[in-house]
Amino acid sequence: MRAIRFEIEGVLNSFRVPFFKNYHKSFLAPPKTTIIGMLCNISLKSQKEFYEILNNDLIEVSVVIEEIKGKAKDLWSYKIFEKKNRGKSIVRRDKLFIPKYSIYLKIADEKLFDEIFENLKSPKNIPSLGLDDEIVIIKNIEVIELVENDSKRVDSVFLNDTKEYKVFIKDTSKAVELPTSYLTPIKFEAFKNNKRVPKTKVKELFQVEAINCEIEIECESFLDKKYNKRIVFY
Numbered sequence: 001m002r003a004i005r006f007e008i009e010g011v012l013n014s015f016r017v018p019f020f021k022n023y024h025k026s027f028l029a030p031p032k033t034t035i036i037g038m039l040c041n042i043s044l045k046s047q048k049e050f051y052e053i054l055n056n057d058l059i060e061v062s063v064v065i066e067e068i069k070g071k072a073k074d075l076w077s078y079k080i081f082e083k084k085n086r087g088k089s090i091v092r093r094d095k096l097f098i099p100k101y102s103i104y105l106k107i108a109d110e111k112l113f114d115e116i117f118e119n120l121k122s123p124k125n126i127p128s129l130g131l132d133d134e135i136v137i138i139k140n141i142e143v144i145e146l147v148e149n150d151s152k153r154v155d156s157v158f159l160n161d162t163k164e165y166k167v168f169i170k171d172t173s174k175a176v177e178l179p180t181s182y183l184t185p186i187k188f189e190a191f192k193n194n195k196r197v198p199k200t201k202v203k204e205l206f207q208v209e210a211i212n213c214e215i216e217i218e219c220e221s222f223l224d225k226k227y228n229k230r231i232v233f234y
Contacts, residue, residue, distance in 0.1 A: 001106070001146045003106050003143070004113070004116065005141075005144050005224065006102075006103055006140060006142070007101065007138070007140045008101045008129070008139075009136060011098060012095045012097060013030075013129055014134065015027040015031060016130075017184070018182075022092075024091055024094060025094050026096060027207060028096070028157075028180070029099075030130070031184050031186075032186055032234060033184075033185070034129055035103060036050060036053055036059060038136075039119070041125050042125050043115060043116065047196075048194075051188060051190045054188070058107065059116070062222075062231040062232055063104075064101065064103075064104075064156045064157070067098070067100040068098070068099045068211065069099075072097055073093065074092070076090065076092075076093050102229065104233070106233045146223060147225065148221075148222060148223070151221075151223075152217060153168070153216045153230060154219075154230045155214060159186065159205040160206045160217075161205055163218065165179075165217035166217075167179055167213050167214075167215055168215075169212060169213055170213060174212050176212045177209075177211035177212070181208045182206065184204060184206070186204060187202045188200065
């Protein structure tokens with residue numbers, strides 16, 4: 001199966017877990033909505049096109065966490081519509097220090113495949129994951145062939161509902177983050193009859209992510225022979 005593979009590296013990035021409001025806890029890896037948002041941004045696509053791509057699974061993604069060199073926290077000041085505290089409030093945010101990811105894209109439509117590939121090589125806008133100041137470097141963009149994974153073990157982030165899985169640590173001499181899962185929205189209703197309406201969730205699943213771990217689970221997965229990565233698309 002043909003897919004696009006590229007690498008992303010940031011400096012300080014944060015991917016807020018929904019439902020954490022006063023404290024912005026971060027996923028270890030960017031959710032699908034964030035990745036599709038970046039792809040639409042560098043392709044100068046509209047908000048309507050973003051939701052069409054997301055809700056119709058025109059682009060499926062897979063993310064492998066290659067490295068996170070550390071974690072930090074910052075305080076973020078923002079305006080509120082109240083007079084107390086001079087109309088300002090502060091929230092604490094998780095920040096990931098120099099996160100590196102391998103990202104795979106599965107795109108059935110040939111025209112969209114070629115468009116995204118070209119815009120990854122020559123972005124039409126500054127690439128960022130999340131907020132505008134969370135700029136990232138996109139590198140090592142290539143078209144690869146994936147084969148079916150004959151093992152139940154995977155290296156990538158995946159979405160889960162009720163499936164059970166087993167965890168195996170890859171290298172005990174390196175830092176380990178055992179799997180965590182947080183409920184994340186993956187589809188929204190934002191347009192009706194081509195008119196913008198208030199955004200509402202229509203589907204959400206648990207994003208399962210880990211560092212320096214293999215996870216054994218029953219699901220469709222693929223193997224990248226060149227980099228020896230076993231991945232799940234979602």
